[in-house]
Amino acid sequence: MANLIAACLFFLAMHWLVSGSPLRTPIVKLFGEKLFKAFFSISIVIALSWMVYAFLAAPYLSTWGTADNLKPITLGLMFLVCLMLPLSVFDKNPTTLGIFPPDQVSARGIVRITRHAGLIALGLWGLAHFIVNGDWASHWLYGTIAFEGLIGPLNLDRKYRARHGEAWLKFTQQTSYLPFAAIISGRNKLVLTELNPWGFIAGLSLFATLIYFHKAWFGVSALAW
Numbered sequence: 001m002a003n004l005i006a007a008c009l010f011f012l013a014m015h016w017l018v019s020g021s022p023l024r025t026p027i028v029k030l031f032g033e034k035l036f037k038a039f040f041s042i043s044i045v046i047a048l049s050w051m052v053y054a055f056l057a058a059p060y061l062s063t064w065g066t067a068d069n070l071k072p073i074t075l076g077l078m079f080l081v082c083l084m085l086p087l088s089v090f091d092k093n094p095t096t097l098g099i100f101p102p103d104q105v106s107a108r109g110i111v112r113i114t115r116h117a118g119l120i121a122l123g124l125w126g127l128a129h130f131i132v133n134g135d136w137a138s139h140w141l142y143g144t145i146a147f148e149g150l151i152g153p154l155n156l157d158r159k160y161r162a163r164h165g166e167a168w169l170k171f172t173q174q175t176s177y178l179p180f181a182a183i184i185s186g187r188n189k190l191v192l193t194e195l196n197p198w199g200f201i202a203g204l205s206l207f208a209t210l211i212y213f214h215k216a217w218f219g220v221s222a223l224a225w
Helices: 002-019 024-031 033-057 068-090 117-132 136-150 152-164 166-173 197-218
Strands: 062-066 133-135
Touching: 002 024, 002 033, 002 136, 002 152, 024 033, 033 136, 068 117, 068 197, 117 133, 117 136, 117 152, 133 136, 136 152, 152 166
Parallel strands: none
Antiparallel strands: 062 133
């Protein structure tokens, strides 16, 4: 279990103590932006590989056990995950690897709903698996992913605010971290026709594929019956 804990802490440290902290600035000045991004990407691949390897080797220490009665909630969360992930690919968004400056982006499509669709989908994936897998290894693995996906956007917001200043503030005035918050507060509106139809098709296909093959691929049915 110690190996898994170390892997999860390394994953979080790379995001919060290196990429998402003031430490990033001197490292970028020393090595350059491109080299830093390459180093960070490689580090995350290593961290995720380490996490999976350690998880598979970790002992099973039960907490609440397999919670089949919570599988309907997990299915609902996973339906959202499968839609949000592909939809997040189609709309220009300054939070997508920092490719688009916020002053060159208008909030449309999934960005009207949340400016962090991809990360929140990742967090919901972690949460969906956390609640139905009641053992310590699952709590560490899925809890780490849930934390980074659901809380990590707050760190990204801080980083982009420091980098883009007023342009970022104007962008956040018409978008939200929490899904639908900007729409509910009247700062934006839901326009379903802007959501990419190919994103919907990809999401529904992904959801159906996971439901059908989950037992064959992961050894347990995704369904509660």
